[in-house]
Amino acid sequence: MENCMLQKPRGTRDFLPAEMEQRRAVERTMRETAARWGYGEVCTPTFEEIELFTLRSGEGIIQEMYAFEDKGGRMLSLRPEITASVLRMYVNEGRMLPKPVRWCYYADCFRYERPQKGRYRQFWQFGVELIGADTAAADAEVIMVASDILAGSGVTFDLHVGHLAPMKHLLSGLENGIQRRMMAYLDKRDFEGLRVFCETAGAAGRYDALVALPECRTVEELRDLCGNLPELSRIEDVVGILDAEGLTYTPDFGIARGLDYYTGMVFEAFAENLGAENQICGGGAYRLAYLFGGEDVPSCGFAIGFDRVLVSLGEVAGSRPVVTSVLYTPAARQQAFAVARQFRAADLRAEMNLIDRGIGAQMKHAAKTADFAIVLGERECQTGTVTLRNLHSGEQRECTVDDAIAGVKAFGSC
RNA sequence: GCCGGGGUGGGGUAGUUGGUUAUCCUAGGGGAUUGUGGUUCCCCCGACCCGGGUUCGAAUCUCGGCCCCGGCCCCA
Numbered sequence: 001m002e003n004c005m006l007q008k009p010r011g012t013r014d015f016l017p018a019e020m021e022q023r024r025a026v027e028r029t030m031r032e033t034a035a036r037w038g039y040g041e042v043c044t045p046t047f048e049e050i051e052l053f054t055l056r057s058g059e060g061i062i063q064e065m066y067a068f069e070d071k072g073g074r075m076l077s078l079r080p081e082i083t084a085s086v087l088r089m090y091v092n093e094g095r096m097l098p099k100p101v102r103w104c105y106y107a108d109c110f111r112y113e114r115p116q117k118g119r120y121r122q123f124w125q126f127g128v129e130l131i132g133a134d135t136a137a138a139d140a141e142v143i144m145v146a147s148d149i150l151a152g153s154g155v156t157f158d159l160h161v162g163h164l165a166p167m168k169h170l171l172s173g174l175e176n177g178i179q180r181r182m183m184a185y186l187d188k189r190d191f192e193g194l195r196v197f198c199e200t201a202g203a204a205g206r207y208d209a210l211v212a213l214p215e216c217r218t219v220e221e222l223r224d225l226c227g228n229l230p231e232l233s234r235i236e237d238v239v240g241i242l243d244a245e246g247l248t249y250t251p252d253f254g255i256a257r258g259l260d261y262y263t264g265m266v267f268e269a270f271a272e273n274l275g276a277e278n279q280i281c282g283g284g285a286y287r288l289a290y291l292f293g294g295e296d297v298p299s300c301g302f303a304i305g306f307d308r309v310l311v312s313l314g315e316v317a318g319s320r321p322v323v324t325s326v327l328y329t330p331a332a333r334q335q336a337f338a339v340a341r342q343f344r345a346a347d348l349r350a351e352m353n354l355i356d357r358g359i360g361a362q363m364k365h366a367a368k369t370a371d372f373a374i375v376l377g378e379r380e381c382q383t384g385t386v387t388l389r390n391l392h393s394g395e396q397r398e399c400t401v402d403d404a405i406a407g408v409k410a411f412g413s414c
Numbered sequence: 415g416c417c418g419g420g421g422u423g424g425g426g427u428a429g430u431u432g433g434u435u436a437u438c439c440u441a442g443g444g445g446a447u448u449g450u451g452g453u454u455c456c457c458c459c460g461a462c463c464c465g466g467g468u469u470c471g472a473a474u475c476u477c478g479g480c481c482c483c484g485g486c487c488c489c490a
Binding site: 061081084115116276303368 | 415416447451452480481482483487490
């Protein structure tokens with residue numbers, strides 16, 4: 001019999017109600033936090049023309065996407081991320097909006113990768129994009145929104161804030177491919193690998209400055225290392241805002257953030273309990289809109305790895321709404337439906353017994369699934385009352401439906 | 415794509431020098447109890463990931479595949 005049972009696709013998960021309650025609760029606080037900063041939620045298609053994703057990242061990523069041809073011969077892909085879609089949407093229908101535009105999203109993404117801890121083939125991202133503001137205040141706001149949302153979710157995290165200008169300066173003049181390799185070593189803090197690579201690339205003279213970069217904590221130290229770069233005043237301005245607001249973070253100018261479209265400020269957040277995939281948030285300032293046919297609008301945003309946040313939070317026994325189970329004898333069925341309806345109208349959870357069985361068996365079931373039982377039989381029907389039983393204490397009384405509703409409400413949540 | 419560890423009822427497990435009816439707990443269903451549960455007792459349900467090979471005989475040995483866990487690569 002098990003032979004024919006279908007399995008879920010690799011890297012996907014099923015969520016039972018208890019886990020969904022937790023996921024929805026975290027999701028709700030993230031949305032509410034973003035909303036308080038003025039970010040309105042948007043929704044984009046689950047699949048897009050494949051070009052949207054290859055334009056910025058190259059053809060190479062096709063093998064890591066769920067790409068397919070539809071019946072009209074269009075090359076499409078399930079979205080591997082949301083930022084590209086949001087910027088496409090901005091170019092399509094957001095350009096006439098007053099700037100800056102503040103948008104957020106929560107949606108699932110799909111990547112054909114090898115699953116491991118905190119990495120799935122279907123995973124959820126919560127993200128924010130601030131479009132049309134290229135200022136220190138904009139950089140600082142996005143960082144603070146990320147920090148606010150993460151803190152609100154309850155996760156413990158380290159926030160690293162950096163800027164690409166110092167690193168780019170130290171690598172300037174080198175061939176593009178060599179720069180990328182060096183950035184990768186630096187981003188991974190593989191100093192030994194970087195040293196060897198610098199020597200073989202004939203750039204051993206740059207090693208000392210490069211390894212000093214991740215240690216820089218102040219703009220003064222950056223100035224000593226890189227000279228008086230024009231971007232330093234912007235960095236100074238951003239950290240000034242963050243410090244004045246009392247944000248907890250670590251300045252980190254060793255962040256490389258993978259791809260080229262990041263233009264300035266970059267930041268990342270890391271959490272515990274997550275093994276190799278411990279980054280729960282990444283973002284920065286970028287320019288993408290021009291790729292999709294829009295003007296070259298400056299943007300800034302981040303994405304949170306929602307599933308990783310939940311892995312890091314672990315299993316939390318959140319409070320659960322009180323459940324009332326409605327039990328009845330056959331003759332009282334209609335009355336039971338009516339009582340259950342009144343409970344629901346009062347915003348309480350009521351579950352009807354649906355199986356033909358005696359009160360004893362119904363009570364046995366209710367004891368496992370509910371906090372209160374309503375019993376309806378001949379007596380209650382004749383007097384127009386219900387019997388309300390507290391399944392935790394065993395206390396029981398016969399009263400009106402309104403009294404029963406008031407009694408359950410007074411109990412609070414579990 | 416690569417490396418390592420795994421896969422026994424729904425969940426958790428015992429069992430592998432190859433041997434008869436695969437162990438225990440739990441969950442689920444029913445009963446003792448036809449208007450009062452959680453305890454107890456009894457009963458039922460239900461598994462060796464899939465396929466090939468070796469063998470008289472495979473959960474056990476072997477090969478391949480699938481899936482899970484962790485790591486590498488990658489990480490938009």
